[in-house]
Amino acid sequence: MTPLDQERLMAYVDGELSVGEVHAVEAWVARDPAAREYVATLREVDAAIEVLVQRHLDAAPDLGASILAHITRERLALAPLPVDGAPANDVEPPVPARLPAPRAWSAIVAAAVAAAAAFMVGRGHAPPPVERPAVAAVAPGAAAAIPGEPPAAAAGELEEPEAAASIEAVDFGDRAGAIFVLEGAESTPVVWLDDEPPPRARIREL
Amino acid sequence: MTRRSVVLGLALALAAASVPAHAAGRGRRADTDAGREYFVEVLVLHATNSGKGIDERIGDLPELRKPPFSSYDSYELLQAERLPLVVGEPRELRLPNDRVLRTSLVAVLPRETLRIAASINQPKGKTFLPLLEVKAKVGQRFIVAGQKYRAGILVLVFRVTR
Numbered sequence: 001m002t003p004l005d006q007e008r009l010m011a012y013v014d015g016e017l018s019v020g021e022v023h024a025v026e027a028w029v030a031r032d033p034a035a036r037e038y039v040a041t042l043r044e045v046d047a048a049i050e051v052l053v054q055r056h057l058d059a060a061p062d063l064g065a066s067i068l069a070h071i072t073r074e075r076l077a078l079a080p081l082p083v084d085g086a087p088a089n090d091v092e093p094p095v096p097a098r099l100p101a102p103r104a105w106s107a108i109v110a111a112a113v114a115a116a117a118a119f120m121v122g123r124g125h126a127p128p129p130v131e132r133p134a135v136a137a138v139a140p141g142a143a144a145a146i147p148g149e150p151p152a153a154a155a156g157e158l159e160e161p162e163a164a165a166s167i168e169a170v171d172f173g174d175r176a177g178a179i180f181v182l183e184g185a186e187s188t189p190v191v192w193l194d195d196e197p198p199p200r201a202r203i204r205e206l
Numbered sequence: 207m208t209r210r211s212v213v214l215g216l217a218l219a220l221a222a223a224s225v226p227a228h229a230a231g232r233g234r235r236a237d238t239d240a241g242r243e244y245f246v247e248v249l250v251l252h253a254t255n256s257g258k259g260i261d262e263r264i265g266d267l268p269e270l271r272k273p274p275f276s277s278y279d280s281y282e283l284l285q286a287e288r289l290p291l292v293v294g295e296p297r298e299l300r301l302p303n304d305r306v307l308r309t310s311l312v313a314v315l316p317r318e319t320l321r322i323a324a325s326i327n328q329p330k331g332k333t334f335l336p337l338l339e340v341k342a343k344v345g346q347r348f349i350v351a352g353q354k355y356r357a358g359i360l361v362l363v364f365r366v367t368r
Contacts, residue, residue, distance in 0.1 A: 165342035
């Protein structure tokens with residue numbers, strides 16, 4: 001497998017390919033055991049890193065946040081500068097402050113490496129689950145974000161992997177309803193339907 | 207060397223050093239990835255205050271011990287179904303109240319995350335819950351509750367599996 005092949009499979013796993021490219025790669029992966037194995041390895045690594053990062057962010061949220069903040073600052077500082085003689089608009093734009101999820105995940109890999117030593121020491125001593133207070137229910141018709149959903153990231157923040165399922169959209173039709181999240185060791189979003197129709201329809205795109 | 211290569215190198219080193227157990231399952235994972243089959247498990251529970259407690263068949267569902275679910279002292283498992291999730295192939299499940307739950311896979315996102323759509327329709331075709339769209343990883347749960355049913359409510363517990 002060539003480096004170009006590997007690059008393409010990485011992009012596939014990272015969700016960076018177009019629909020047409022995805023179909024092509026899926027056909028390739030289906031008939032090529034080596035490609036299939038490579039994709040499986042990439043996903044395996046993703047899953048392993050996710051576990052590592054989550055454990056350490058849970059165990060030491062301040063440390064994790066400081067590492068991520070440091071990475072963000074480093075990336076912003078490393079944004080390419082104009083090349084001598086080249087017009088400014090020919091220069092690659094600076095790294096955006098808010099990284100798309102795959103890129104954020106790559107940055108978190110570095111954080112995971114930093115956390116690996118601590119993991120090796122503390123292996124088998126996972127922190128006890130923390131019982132967080134329940135988040136208030138969202139009244140039907142109320143505006144704003146779903147409880148449990150992260151607010152829109154401010155400049156400089158990195159997206160973190162989602163720890164729970166998320167409600168992307170709800171159409172309650174001609175009834176009322178509510179959306180809330182049960183917090184705990186595992187956060188669970190809940191859509192609560194009201195069987196009694198309210199006076200008028202409500203549709204909420206979230 | 208590309209940035210991805212660096213990231214992959216770091217990731218592989220980390221995985222090799224810290225998570226050797228994953229290597230043992232590599233072959234099996236590769237086989238299942240090729241099939242890419244996903245399912246949604248649907249537990250249909252009847253919540254009441256009949257004093258019967260929680261049906262053992264439900265298993266461990268911590269959510270039932272938290273408000274507002276803890277306001278019901280009894281949960282009975284009425285149905286347990288495992289519906290395949292295939293893009294373009296919605297599946298239906300008739301609920302005890304004769305409404306029909308319809309689930310479909312909208313998209314498979316990176317890192318085993320699925321975008322799933324669900325709706326609940328009345329027997330005569332009128333929509334009760336026109337649309338619910340959820341993004342969930344394999345193993346994650348979400349709940350749809352509140353439909354009145356026989357002195358209680360129905361609680362639908364969804365869990366994505368593969």
